[in-house]
Amino acid sequence: MGLGAIDLNLLVALEALLEEKNVTHAGVRLSTSQSAMSGSLARLRRHFNDELLVRVGREYELTPLAERLLPVVQSSLHKAEEALSLTRHFDPSRSRQRFSVVMSDYVMTVFVEPLLRALAHEAPGIRIDFHPIVIGQLETETHLRCHDLMIVPLGYQLPGVSEAVMHDRFVCLVDPDNPRLVDGRLSLRDLAEMPHAACAVGKLTPADRQLETLGITPRVQVSTPGFNVLPFLVSGTDLVAVVPERLARRYEGFARCAVVPTPFPDVPLVEAMYWHHNRHADPAHRWLRETVRKVGASLDDPVVREIADEIAGADATHADRAFPELTTAS
Numbered sequence: 001m002g003l004g005a006i007d008l009n010l011l012v013a014l015e016a017l018l019e020e021k022n023v024t025h026a027g028v029r030l031s032t033s034q035s036a037m038s039g040s041l042a043r044l045r046r047h048f049n050d051e052l053l054v055r056v057g058r059e060y061e062l063t064p065l066a067e068r069l070l071p072v073v074q075s076s077l078h079k080a081e082e083a084l085s086l087t088r089h090f091d092p093s094r095s096r097q098r099f100s101v102v103m104s105d106y107v108m109t110v111f112v113e114p115l116l117r118a119l120a121h122e123a124p125g126i127r128i129d130f131h132p133i134v135i136g137q138l139e140t141e142t143h144l145r146c147h148d149l150m151i152v153p154l155g156y157q158l159p160g161v162s163e164a165v166m167h168d169r170f171v172c173l174v175d176p177d178n179p180r181l182v183d184g185r186l187s188l189r190d191l192a193e194m195p196h197a198a199c200a201v202g203k204l205t206p207a208d209r210q211l212e213t214l215g216i217t218p219r220v221q222v223s224t225p226g227f228n229v230l231p232f233l234v235s236g237t238d239l240v241a242v243v244p245e246r247l248a249r250r251y252e253g254f255a256r257c258a259v260v261p262t263p264f265p266d267v268p269l270v271e272a273m274y275w276h277h278n279r280h281a282d283p284a285h286r287w288l289r290e291t292v293r294k295v296g297a298s299l300d301d302p303v304v305r306e307i308a309d310e311i312a313g314a315d316a317t318h319a320d321r322a323f324p325e326l327t328t329a330s
Contacts, residue, residue: 010047013040015077018070021053021060075146090283092123097284102131102143103151105226107271110246111151111166115295122291144276148285149292153206154270161280163289165296166271168244170207172260173234181258186240188214188263195221197233197241206267207242214264218242231255244269246299271296 016026017037027037045052048069053060062070081098103111108130119126133152144150144160154164172186180190191211199205200223211218222233230241231251248259273292279285 007043010040010044011073011077011080013037014044014052014069015073017041017044017053018062018066018073021062023053071146078146090287092126092287094125095123095284096125096127098127098129099149099284099288100129100131100147101149101151102133102147104133105228106244106247107151107166109228109250110168110244110299111271111295114298115292118291118295123287144274145278148275148279148288150274151271151292152274154272158274160274160276162272162274163293164270164272165292167300168246168269168271169266170205170242170262170269171245171248172262173231173241173243173248173257174260175234175236175238175256176258178238178240178258180238181260184258184260186260186263188216191218191240191242191263192216193219194240195219195238197222197224197230197239199223199227199230199243200225205242206269207262210262210264210267231257 013026013030013032016029017023017040020026020029023037023041024034026032027034030037032040041053048065050065051063052066052069054063078098078100112130115128119128131147133150144158150158150160151165152158154162172191174181174186180186180194186194196218198218198220208218221239224230224233227243227247228251230243231248232255233239234241235256242262245259248257251257252259273289275285275289
């Protein structure tokens with residue numbers, strides 16, 4: 001069936017229905033009545049010869065076909081909006097463009113708030129959809145084509161254009177009453193003997209690599225898919241977690257945990273933005289990159305940046321050492 005044979009506005013309704021999994025909520029999102037949205041769902045069901053949404057108890061769930069459709073529809077609408085908004089000049093104050101950015105839970109925690117403040121001041125009509133890093137999406141350029149930016153640690157070696165935007169270093173998190181904590185410090189022996197709570201990133205983090213170099217293999221007792229839960233796992237237990245400092249400071253007042261220097265020289269973490277080369281010259285994308293660049297610069301500690309840049313430069317020809325073969329969240 002050719003595109004001329006269907007109403008392409010149904011794609012907008014389809015995205016809302018599949019994301020909301022609720023006819024009423026989809027209607028509110030699109031400022032459309034429930035009856036009109038129900039009509040759209042009926043037309044979509046006839047077109048695909050599939051229920052798309054099925055009731056399970058009091059909720060609706062996507063059918064297997066709908067699960068496959070959702071990312072395709074999201075990507076298609078993003079591309080359509082991108083095509084319709086392209087001009088030789090970009091005015092962020094008037095634009096209603098929609099961007100898609102992939103980042104880890106750690107970056108979302110420390111970077112998104114200042115980024116949104118910058119957008120509210122300069123581009124109130126801009127929308128950014130944030131997506132988590134998913135296993136398997138870093139091996140090819142496919143996801144770089146689907147998203148405007150991916151912010152991941154330097155060393156992932158994605159097949160696109162990259163630029164460092166934020167620097168951090170690793171620290172230890174422990175419960176303040178942990179008996180191993182002496183004068184606000186832990187020893188290398190402590191790290192070797194204590195049970196660890198770790199982010200299950202699939203491969204070694206730079207801090208893990210440093211411990212490995214020192215002959216220490218952390219005894220991981222608990223693992224999580226991201227960094228954000230680790231402060232709460234440490235609280236009230238004998239666990240230790242090695243995490244980026246900015247994230248540790250954000251949770252210092254919420255979780256009962258002490259932020260402790262690592263008992264080895266600072267290990268920097270360099271977060272970089274990656275993008276597909278076909279977006280490089282787009283005025284809107286240039287503006288987005290510049291905004292991300294400014295936010296990153298506003299966060300950076302000059303000392304940490306200097307240390308990180310030195311190590312990143314030394315590892316430029318040995319990317320596996322910069323952040324070795326990571327496949328999930330940073």
